[in-house]
Amino acid sequence: MPTTPPVEAGAPAGQVEALVDRLHHNPPLRVWSLIVTIFGDVVAPRGGEVWAGTLSDLLGLMRIDAPAVRAALSRLARDGWLDRIKVGRLSYCALSEEGRRAFGPALARVYRLAPAEGADETPPDLRVVILPEGDARAALRETALKAGYGLLAPGVLLGTPEGPALADPSGPASGGIVTLAASVIGGSQAELVERAFDLAPLADRYQAFAAAHATLDAALAAGHRPSPGEAIVARILLIHDYRRLILRDPLLPRALLPADWPGHAANALAARVYAALRPAAEAWIAEHARGRDGALPFAGADETRRFT
Numbered sequence: 001m002p003t004t005p006p007v008e009a010g011a012p013a014g015q016v017e018a019l020v021d022r023l024h025h026n027p028p029l030r031v032w033s034l035i036v037t038i039f040g041d042v043v044a045p046r047g048g049e050v051w052a053g054t055l056s057d058l059l060g061l062m063r064i065d066a067p068a069v070r071a072a073l074s075r076l077a078r079d080g081w082l083d084r085i086k087v088g089r090l091s092y093c094a095l096s097e098e099g100r101r102a103f104g105p106a107l108a109r110v111y112r113l114a115p116a117e118g119a120d121e122t123p124p125d126l127r128v129v130i131l132p133e134g135d136a137r138a139a140l141r142e143t144a145l146k147a148g149y150g151l152l153a154p155g156v157l158l159g160t161p162e163g164p165a166l167a168d169p170s171g172p173a174s175g176g177i178v179t180l181a182a183s184v185i186g187g188s189q190a191e192l193v194e195r196a197f198d199l200a201p202l203a204d205r206y207q208a209f210a211a212a213h214a215t216l217d218a219a220l221a222a223g224h225r226p227s228p229g230e231a232i233v234a235r236i237l238l239i240h241d242y243r244r245l246i247l248r249d250p251l252l253p254r255a256l257l258p259a260d261w262p263g264h265a266a267n268a269l270a271a272r273v274y275a276a277l278r279p280a281a282e283a284w285i286a287e288h289a290r291g292r293d294g295a296l297p298f299a300g301a302d303e304t305r306r307f308t
Contacts, residue, residue, distance in 0.1 A: 012219035016230045019237045020062050022212060030066055031072035036081070037240040039095060040110065042232075042285060044103050045303035046296040049085075049094035054289045056264045061233050085292075105164065110250070111306035114267040117254065119241060125181045126189060129157040129166060132176030140166065140177070148250040150196025158196040162251040175228055193256045197279070206262040209241050210269055217269055220276040228287065231280030242270045271307035 035055060042058075043050045056069045073093060076082045081099040085092040095103065129149065131137045137155055145151060146164055150158040166177055170216060184192055211250065220226075226234060249263060257263075289296045 012125060012216055012224045012226055012234075013230055015216040015219055017235045019216070019234060021211070021215040023062060023237060029064075031059065032075050033243075033244075034059065034062070034064070034236070035069075035072055037236055037243060039058060039099075040103055040107055040243070041236060041239050042289060043059045043296075044095060044100075044107065045299040046101060046289070047291065049092055049291050050296065051292075052084075052091040052093055055093065057140060058226065058232065058236070059286060061229055062237070086252055087292060094226065097122075106243070106247060109164075109246055109249075110239065112246075112267075113271055113307050114264050116262070118203045122173060125183050126162070126192065126286055127159040127161055128152075128180045128182045129159060130178040130180070131157065131162065132273040134176075137174075146248060148184065150193065150198075152192075152196050153212065158192065160251055160253075164247075190256055197250060197252075199258070199261075202245065203258075203262050205222045205245055206266040209245060210262065210266050213238060213273060217273050220273060226277065226280050226286035231277045232284040235274065235277045235281045238273055242266065 038058060040054060052073060055073070056066050059069050060066070071080065073084065077084050079097055083094045083096050085094060104274070120194065129144065131140050133155070144157050147166070148162045149163065152158050197289070245266065286295060
């Protein structure tokens with residue numbers, strides 16, 4: 001297996017190193033969560049399986065040591081996200097069936113390009129979720145709020161059709177959750193949204209995301225081109241930061257959001273930077289990412305259409 005060189009010096013190396021510093025200076029550093037990002041961005045569209053050494057090499061570029069990587073992989077396998085496959089002395093990691101089911105909807109949200117300003121975006125019917133009585137209610141409510149739902153009452157949540165489903169209401173795992181499509185008869189959708197959602201903390205986090213990646217965005221816009229090692233690190237950290245916001249975003253239509261909603265600017269920045277990093281990042285993947293049959297297969301068409 002090839003070894004991976006350190007990130008080379010050169011523009012925009014300073015910006016990439018600053019992002020790595022930020023990763024380490026904003027604890028807690030959850031290596032398992034970074035691996036989830038890597039699987040979503042690199043591995044899932046290329047068959048869903050990768051050599052553990054590739055993960056260790058990539059995370060090593062972010063100054064994360066091999067023992068921390070092994071511990072994180074063990075946790076993901078224990079939690080049912082990954083299957084670990086041993087071939088001789090080499091270890092490979094593959095998305096489990098449960099992991100594949102979870103990645104599909106999440107990736108669609110992460111790599112979604114927000115509708116342009118002025119686009120025809122008629123506010124949809126809102127989704128009202130009624131949680132079951134009993135011990136499970138508090139945990140379900142916490143999960144829903146982290147996923148971007150608003151709170152109307154202790155057991156009543158508000159979301160949109162584009163938001164995540166807590167469970168399949170028609171399936172046995174629904175746990176008594178009832179989901180309704182609701183039209184507002186008295187008052188307005190905007191008043192209901194204002195009552196249910198506290199958007200200020202999410203807005204602050206979007207602004208912090210934009211500030212953290214603005215210098216790299218400017219360097220790329222000025223024509224600076226990163227090395228493959230720099231590009232793959234910057235791309236993973238970009239998506240890692242962005243997915244933790246977008247997966248908590250209720251994805252409300254523009255008509256129901258503040259006029260200066262920073263999520264739109266963050267989405268545009270993520271799309272620009274991702275596109276600019278893509279050629280060099282793909283070169284790193286082609287050179288260094290390995291599976292049981294050698295180089296990982298080419299990504300499918302869905303990957304090439306990200307943020308478009």
